[in-house]
Amino acid sequence: MLKPIRFVPRNARLPIIRSRLLAFAMSALLVIGSLVAVATIGLNFGIDFKGGILMEVRTAAPANIAQMRSDLGGLGLGEVSLQEFGDEHEVLIRVQRQDGDEAQQIKATDAVRKMLGDGVEYRRTEFVGPTVGQELIEAGALAVGLALLSILLYVWFRFEWQFGVGAIVALAHDIISTLGLFAIIQHEFNLATVAAVLTIAGYSINDTVVIYDRVRENLRKYKKMALAELFELSVNETLSRTTLTSGTTLLALFSIYLFGGAVLADFALAMIWGIVIGTYSSVFIAVPLLLYTGLRRGDEDADNAQVPEYERAEREG
Amino acid sequence: MLYFERWKIVLIVMLCLAGIVYSAPNFVPKSSLEDVPGWLPHKQINLGLDLRGGSYMLLGLDTGSLEKTRLQDLVGEVRDALRDERIPYTGLGIQGGSVVVNVTRAEDVEKAVDAVEGLATTIAANQFSALPESDLAVTADGQRINVTVTEAAKLQRVQAAVEQSIEIVRRRIDELGTTEPVIQRQGADRILVQVPGLEDPQQLKALLGKTAKMNFRLVSNAMSGQQALATRTVPAGTELLYTADEPKVPVLVERRIMVGGDRLVDATPGFDQRTGEPVVNFRFDSIGGRQFGEVTRDNVGRPFAIVLDNEVISAPRINEPIMGGQGQISGSFTVQDATNLAILLRSGALPVDITILEERTVGPGLGADSIRAGEIAAIIGAAAVILFMIASYGFFGILANVALFLNVMMIFAVLSVLQATLTLPGIAGIVLTIGMAVDANVLIFERVREELDNGRSPINALDAGYRRAFTTIVDSNLTTLFAAVFLFALGSGPVKGFAVTLGIGIMTSMFTAVMVTRLFVAIWARRARPATLPI
Numbered sequence: 137m138l139k140p141i142r143f144v145p146r147n148a149r150l151p152i153i154r155s156r157l158l159a160f161a162m163s164a165l166l167v168i169g170s171l172v173a174v175a176t177i178g179l180n181f182g183i184d185f186k187g188g189i190l191m192e193v194r195t196a197a198p199a200n201i202a203q204m205r206s207d208l209g210g211l212g213l214g215e216v217s218l219q220e221f222g223d224e225h226e227v228l229i230r231v232q233r234q235d236g237d238e239a240q241q242i243k244a245t246d247a248v249r250k251m252l253g254d255g256v257e258y259r260r261t262e263f264v265g266p267t268v269g270q271e272l273i274e275a276g277a278l279a280v281g282l283a284l285l286s287i288l289l290y291v292w293f294r295f296e297w298q299f300g301v302g303a304i305v306a307l308a309h310d311i312i313s314t315l316g317l318f319a320i321i322q323h324e325f326n327l328a329t330v331a332a333v334l335t336i337a338g339y340s341i342n343d344t345v346v347i348y349d350r351v352r353e354n355l356r357k358y359k360k361m362a363l364a365e366l367f368e369l370s371v372n373e374t375l376s377r378t379t380l381t382s383g384t385t386l387l388a389l390f391s392i393y394l395f396g397g398a399v400l401a402d403f404a405l406a407m408i409w410g411i412v413i414g415t416y417s418s419v420f421i422a423v424p425l426l427l428y429t430g431l432r433r434g435d436e437d438a439d440n441a442q443v444p445e446y447e448r449a450e451r452e453g
Numbered sequence: 454m455l456y457f458e459r460w461k462i463v464l465i466v467m468l469c470l471a472g473i474v475y476s477a478p479n480f481v482p483k484s485s486l487e488d489v490p491g492w493l494p495h496k497q498i499n500l501g502l503d504l505r506g507g508s509y510m511l512l513g514l515d516t517g518s519l520e521k522t523r524l525q526d527l528v529g530e531v532r533d534a535l536r537d538e539r540i541p542y543t544g545l546g547i548q549g550g551s552v553v554v555n556v557t558r559a560e561d562v563e564k565a566v567d568a569v570e571g572l573a574t575t576i577a578a579n580q581f582s583a584l585p586e587s588d589l590a591v592t593a594d595g596q597r598i599n600v601t602v603t604e605a606a607k608l609q610r611v612q613a614a615v616e617q618s619i620e621i622v623r624r625r626i627d628e629l630g631t632t633e634p635v636i637q638r639q640g641a642d643r644i645l646v647q648v649p650g651l652e653d654p655q656q657l658k659a660l661l662g663k664t665a666k667m668n669f670r671l672v673s674n675a676m677s678g679q680q681a682l683a684t685r686t687v688p689a690g691t692e693l694l695y696t697a698d699e700p701k702v703p704v705l706v707e708r709r710i711m712v713g714g715d716r717l718v719d720a721t722p723g724f725d726q727r728t729g730e731p732v733v734n735f736r737f738d739s740i741g742g743r744q745f746g747e748v749t750r751d752n753v754g755r756p757f758a759i760v761l762d763n764e765v766i767s768a769p770r771i772n773e774p775i776m777g778g779q780g781q782i783s784g785s786f787t788v789q790d791a792t793n794l795a796i797l798l799r800s801g802a803l804p805v806d807i808t809i810l811e812e813r814t815v816g817p818g819l820g821a822d823s824i825r826a827g828e829i830a831a832i833i834g835a836a837a838v839i840l841f842m843i844a845s846y847g848f849f850g851i852l853a854n855v856a857l858f859l860n861v862m863m864i865f866a867v868l869s870v871l872q873a874t875l876t877l878p879g880i881a882g883i884v885l886t887i888g889m890a891v892d893a894n895v896l897i898f899e900r901v902r903e904e905l906d907n908g909r910s911p912i913n914a915l916d917a918g919y920r921r922a923f924t925t926i927v928d929s930n931l932t933t934l935f936a937a938v939f940l941f942a943l944g945s946g947p948v949k950g951f952a953v954t955l956g957i958g959i960m961t962s963m964f965t966a967v968m969v970t971r972l973f974v975a976i977w978a979r980r981a982r983p984a985t986l987p988i
Binding site for chain 2: 140238246258268276279287327335339341373376380390391400403
């Protein structure tokens with residue numbers, strides 16, 4: 137029979153809650169740094185939000201980007217950026233949004249195609265006009281807002297409000313630092329990135345909920361234990377699961393990042409960062425924060441009222 | 454938790470088999486799918502445009518112009534109505550969304566209101582109003598009469614214009630000979646067009662962006678276009694238009710339309726017999742043919758302008774009367790131009806202008822590459838997760854991996870049955886699910902380990918592990934599901950595809966990880982009666 141490996145030793149007792157001040161300091165630095173980066177450098181919004189034209193072309197010979205850049209730059213379309221994409225035969229061309237209505241954008245696409253000629257393969261052409269760009273921004277912001285709200289309500293409903301606060305702070309931490317990462321590395325921030333941010337939110341809260349579940353269970357089990365000690369125990373008991381699940385998810389994401397093609401690479405990158413930071417925040421931020429939210433250990437009856445029907449039956453049976 | 458009633462076992466096995474059977478068509482090449490017996494499922498997953506190649510376009514209809522033209526028409530109608538009744542008036546015009554007129558004599562006001570009200574028609578009850586309603590509202594304020602178009606009438610016009618536009622867009626796209634184009638209304642005044650497997654999106658754009666309002670008008674003989682431009686004067690009843698081709702030449706044409714484009718019954722691309730250059734041959738219906746004959750008979754020697762969307766395509770001189778109702782448009786076309794123009798004329802003019810608001814086109818090469826890259830990522834990702842699970846949990850890891858395999862099959866099955874669209878981000882969603890799906894099993898197995906460490910017997914530990922992990926699994930999956938639901942509701946296109954696979958994956962993984970592995974473990978535990986657990 138196969139001998140299973142325990143990646144986290146059975147009775148791990150890492151001083152996680154004890155090192156909370158260090159973690160808080162690090163996270164505060166991370167969040168402030170991210171906010172500063174977003175405010176000063178800013179996000180590199182893709183055409184989904186800014187409007188404009190994106191073309192992916194494939195050339196037969198390795199692309200002469202310098203030549204293409206000067207050719208396209210001479211068209212008078214404003215800012216035109218070129219970037220090698222995937223391999224040296226492929227070039228991603230971004231043309232800024234043209235002044236005027238949608239018809240002007242179409243004209244710009246035609247101009248680029250005329251300049252490049254028929255010698256290249258047009259693998260992808262995307263164009264987003266000013267009207268739609270604005271709508272996509274609103275829909276994206278609304279999606280993130282509503283998702284956060286529903287998560288908050290769910291955690292509030294399933295736990296006590298103190299848990300909800302801890303979960304949302306950890307979540308905001310993850311989202312802000314992901315935005316910060318994108319501001320610093322200046323990779324394109326587009327619809328796919330918003331999708332990544334939402335998935336990170338879902339994943340991070342998932343991690344947090346698993347640990348909170350254990351905290352709640354231990355609160356009932358160890359009535360006399362000091363809170364800090366109880367949190368330490370809960371985090372350590374679930375540490376093996378936390379790292380294993382993050383591990384398998386990261387394996388899948390690295391596979392997308394490395395082999396899934398250039399279109400998905402940025403999406404995978406955002407997710408990888410989000411999973412790492414989300415796992416960290418669940419353990420080092422969400423749980424220690426409970427020490428400061430005035431969590432009360434209610435008596436048994438009040439406690440029982442928080443437990444859903446099916447679970448209560450189970451505990452009694 | 455380790456005891457299963459017989460019907461539950463049957464249900465679980467059936468669901469797993471259904472997952473395999475319904476996902477199976479996706480692993481058979483499309484060509485040999487016809488050889489599969491008819492009682493087996495045939496549906497394959499619907500690939501998104503980003504994977505199969507094609508164009509997605511969002512078209513905006515300029516419905517605002519409808520109200521403007523309606524008001525302009527109304528001015529003419531009111532003028533005629535008052536003239537017929539011999540009512541003197543002043544200041545007839547459009548003012549802030551309504552037509553206003555001052556009746557000169559106070560005693561005429563009542564008669565004038567009656568006359569104007571006579572212009573109104575009743576519109577049938579529709580989805581916006583339960584009762585039949587008049588399309589005009591007429592009010593009098595002293596000697597000033599105010600005519601407005603009712604909301605119901607406006608909505609009805611927009612509705613009709615959108616429906617007609619969809620029909621015309623469909624006709625134009627059908628001319629391209631592509632398979633399965635999707636053309637549907639989106640929101641109040643938008644049309645969504647999805648055309649898979651298109652070789653040249655430029656032609657599609659050329660066809661969609663044009664209103665194609667064509668008419669034939671005489672070129673003014675009062676002065677030339679150049680003179681009008683130089684003197685900045687346009688004689689009454691004429692307007693200054695430009696030619697379509699570069700360099701743009703001004704042409705002064707009469708406003709009066711001699712023959713309208715709606716009189717055309719056919720248009721085909723062809724070649725001029727003498728010069729050999731591409732042309733469009735057209736044919737009028739009987740009324741149009743007679744009008745065309747009369748104009749050409751009465752105006753021999755004058756240039757006759759063919760105007761398309763307010764641009765002069767050409768203005769040939771009338772050499773002789775053309776009586777047969779047939780003609781030819783030439784105008785330094787390429788073969789492609791002539792083909793497009795013929796399609797546009799055949800399919801008719803759009804009732805309103807259309808603009809392309811958003812375009813996303815993926816060539817077939819990139820689509821195929823994306824599928825390949827997605828497959829590789831999925832296989833490598835799955836392999837890594839499988840090895841990791843075996844290393845972590847040994848025998849139980851293998852059970853979890855079987856559940857994982859069934860999970861992926863079920864995702865494919867659900868996608869096939871629902872005919873949901875699989876996009877490239879959707880593939881990412883599946884790969885991500887592979888990584889996350891084992892979470893439920895990790896939770897359970899870790900719990901089992903703890904229970905063992907606490908000194909429980911193997912069977913007891915397994916039982917407690919499944920029981921205690923269950924609520925945690927529900928809690929944690931629900932939160933991710935929330936994110937997926939909002940992504941689906943508010944995301945567009947490819948992002949929606951990601952939300953679909955993520956959402957389906959979460960639900961199927963809860964089934965496979967909780968029910969299926971539990972069944973495996975229950976059967977194994979009953980047979981082996983283990984003294985220790987290999988976990």
